[in-house]
Amino acid sequence: MYHHVKKLMYTVNIGEPDPRFGRMLLEQFGGANGELAAAMQYSIQGFNCEDAPRKDLLMDIGTEELSHLEVVGALIRMHLKPMKNEREAAEADPLVAIAGGGGVALFDSMGNAWTADYLKVTGDLAVDLRSNIAAEARAKIVYERLIAFTEDQGSKEALQFLMTREITHMRAFTAALESMEKAPFSIGIIEPTPVLVDQFFNASTGESQYGETDFSGPWNQGNGLTAVQSEIKGGQGLDVTPYTPKPGSQKPVPADSTPVGQYTGPVGKKQAALHERAKIEAEKNATVEV
Structure with a gap:
């Protein structure tokens, strides 16, 4: 209101x-x-x-x-x-x-x-x-x-x-x-593809008229990330090995929203039940202003 x-x-x-x-x-x-x-x-x-x-x-x-x-x-x-x-x-x-x-x-x-x-x-x-x-x-x-x-x-x-x-x-x-105590970069319920998730693709080639070349920093060489060169430059390119994790491979936390989709398996039902229990508990402990 x-x-x-x-x-x-x-x-x-x-x-x-x-x-x-x-x-x-x-x-x-x-x-x-x-x-x-x-x-x-x-x-x-x-x-x-x-x-x-x-x-x-x-x-x-x-x-x-x-x-x-x-x-x-x-x-x-x-x-x-x-x-x-x-x-x-x-x-x-x-x-x-x-x-x-x-x-x-x-x-x-x-x-x-x-x-x-x-x-x-x-x-x-x-x-x-x-x-x-x-x-x-x-x-x-x-x-x-x-x-x-x-x-x-x-x-x-x-x-x-x-x-x-x-x-x-x-x-x-x-x-x-x-x-919420989620792991950093933890989104949703499906984990990202290993190796690929840690690869920073260097999509720049050549040198500009101002002499600009490739730069290195914590965004491409650090924090678990590794720079990968394009095949155009003779590099190995991104690792595109197929990977099919199951829903729930990315561990949800109690405060997460209920997953959406027909094929989330038991993860969606478990999260929905968790929220229902939390709602009942919250209502039981709620204070009413007079």
Whole structure:
């Protein structure tokens, strides 16, 4: 259940309205990395989550993102206010001024309509948490760039608040992922092909006009990875020996989502039963607020 409290999570005050900056701010209202996209992504992930503790996390942060949307909306409306009665201000963005009445709308800073294509929802908890960490990082850098394009102190302070919360959420999602106690790079229930999984394919040949050649680093020579040269360069190429592991060869953890597919064998049924027992236990130990 959602309940609207008539108070902003952060009180917004600005000095001189700046319609052009207001248009920039629309990126965090109806853009790909904006607050509505975050609120919908985390909430829908939460609806689908079978693990009660992490479902609570997703719903908490998804709800906070709706509060952030309200803050961004208030900030935008203050900056766009001159569009309602000043032609020069309206010319900064006729779409917002004429079609939207000089207020917020579900568009980004370039006038592109918001779309559910922005959302990353896979139904796999570990994968979704990784997507959320990346989403918070993208939003953080957008807020940082917005701060760099205004001198209005009130706007800067509001954006600093919103930017900071992105890092808080990154930390929470990272902690949630780590608390699942999955092995690094463990995704799903089918293990990757041995040898092949450790091979970094060197797909670069030749030397550029700037003298750039192949580089070595921990991404291709370390962390268990080994660089493999292309057959074009006389190398051995990737090991393509067929390998057919069974579902369950990649060991799942209790918090993992139930596997999807007709041929997951007993792994899917076992995970579903595990979640059902956990749900019953959680309900039994739940506290009810009066």
